[in-house]
Amino acid sequence: MKSLPFFLVAFALACQATLIAKPLNVLFIFADDHAYQAISAYGSNRNKTPNIDRLAKEGMIFHRAFVTNSICAPSRAVILTGKHSHLNGQLTNGMRFDGEQQTFPKLLQKNGYQTAMIGKWHLKSDPTGFDFWQVLQGQGPYYNPPMNTPDGVKKITGYTTDVITDVTLDWLKNGRDKDKPFFIMSQHKAPHRNWQPGPKHLNKYDGIDLPEPETLRDDYKNRLSPAATQAMTVKNHLSANDLKLRAPGNLTPEQKAKWNAAYDPKNKAFAEANLEGDELLKWKYQRYVKDYLRCIDSVDENVGRILDYLDKSGLAENTVVIYSSDQGWYLGEHGWYDKRWMYEESFRTPLLARWPGVTKPGSKNHDLVQNLDYAETILDLCGVKGPKDMQGESIVPLLKGKKPDDWRKSLYYHYYEFPGAHSVRRHYGVRTETHKLIHFYNLDGWELYDLEKDPNELNSVYGKPEYAALTKELKGELERLRKLYKVPEDTRPLGRQKKPRKTPKKK
Ligand SMILES: [Ca+2]
Structure with a gap:
């Protein structure tokens, strides 16, 4: 050739x-x-x-x-x-x-x-x-x-x-x-x-009910206090500004009758007039x-x-x-x-x-x-x-x-904004492919989730004897990550950290 x-x-x-x-x-x-x-x-x-x-x-x-x-x-x-x-x-x-x-x-x-x-x-x-x-x-x-x-x-x-x-x-x-x-x-x-x-999407989803997530009615049991003490629930913390409509309550029987007469099943906005408890949650969830x-x-x-x-x-x-x-x-x-x-x-x-x-x-x-x-x-x-x-x-x-063979096997996380909007406590932690260990460090409390058995993270298994060895291993991994990423011991937001004392200049 x-x-x-x-x-x-x-x-x-x-x-x-x-x-x-x-x-x-x-x-x-x-x-x-x-x-x-x-x-x-x-x-x-x-x-x-x-x-x-x-x-x-x-x-x-x-x-x-x-x-x-x-x-x-x-x-x-x-x-x-x-x-x-x-x-x-x-x-x-x-x-x-x-x-x-x-x-x-x-x-x-x-x-x-x-x-x-x-x-x-x-x-x-x-x-x-x-x-x-x-x-x-x-x-x-x-x-x-x-x-x-x-x-x-x-x-x-x-x-x-x-x-x-x-x-x-x-x-x-x-x-x-x-x-x-x-x-x-x-x-x-x-x-x-x-x-x-x-403007093009204002009426999309009108007249239908969207599926609710499995955990919409979470009771925050089997965890430390932070999950329950936040201020970010659909039910109690979404405002009229968020929903662009006020959910009125405490109506007189006459007012209720008036609202009911005006209720149009296609426009569920009117239904809020009589809502409370779980009905109010459902209404707010759909609206949001x-x-x-x-x-x-x-x-x-x-x-x-x-x-x-x-x-x-x-x-x-x-x-x-x-x-x-x-x-x-x-x-x-x-x-x-x-x-x-x-x-x-x-x-x-x-x-x-x-x-x-x-x-x-x-x-x-x-x-x-x-x-x-x-x-x-x-x-x-x-x-x-x-x-x-x-x-x-x-x-x-x-x-x-x-x-790559040496691709990371764990992740480091750290949230700092407390006190702050929505009252979520400061925490840091480590996640592997199968487990997550969280430290709410101002409370010195820990949570551990087995993501394979409990993907919705509803039950912390921290402190259970069968997880003792794994907990020790994860705490070691968390320390390794904190060193690797050079995380300082004092992790409070700037401005709240202890300022080094200045020695007064001698005259
Ligand atoms: Ca954002």
């Missing part, structure tokens, strides 16, 4: 090299408080998310993705820095993020990437490390959001979830330097409290979850808009798309809304990623990953080496279907 002329071989090799060397773009779509229970790819029995599901069908879904500190601003700081809260300084929501420190977008910029941050930032200080930024002010409203930019405030009309996508698409089409690879954070406010749906899911409908629709644009523009094949949330959320599980706990629904977070040509479509991953890993993962995707002081692991090998 005649061999190919040298120049043809050289040309083919050069083309291949160009293909391999073409840097990837990364599009990070992020929601605020998106429960994995509200994504159909995770098995939701309450809603459908066809566009987010596309990422699972065409990429990988992570069933054991967790956060390090289940609360908004701290999670964002962990993602940007690849460091636990005690090292990046953002222990609680009330603090101001130190934007002078190292973040992965800054490292991407140094390595030739164009970076953009659009939508919810929520870190008080201005974004750093981005060529383009346009962000909501604090939590931002659901409608007509004023947005901060380096050139001042822009006032925009529209539904915020749509607006964030509009700005993202506009930057992709017209704003960026098309000769450079890009990294974008497109971050939604939705479905954060108080769940104001977009429906608005929450209507907000998700807009998020999902907007994920679809982005994916469609990537397809049409030809960017899809060279762009990794990641979808995640700053933490998980309670959709009535344990009787709750909100987050904060190391219990599964808030400790876990959705994570889906599509990497065309590399990640096998329809892959399901069950390895322990954490938002701590996002910085090094995105750097790795972009061909940038993660600095040694970052504390996560790149999940690129997992996306390639090659789990």
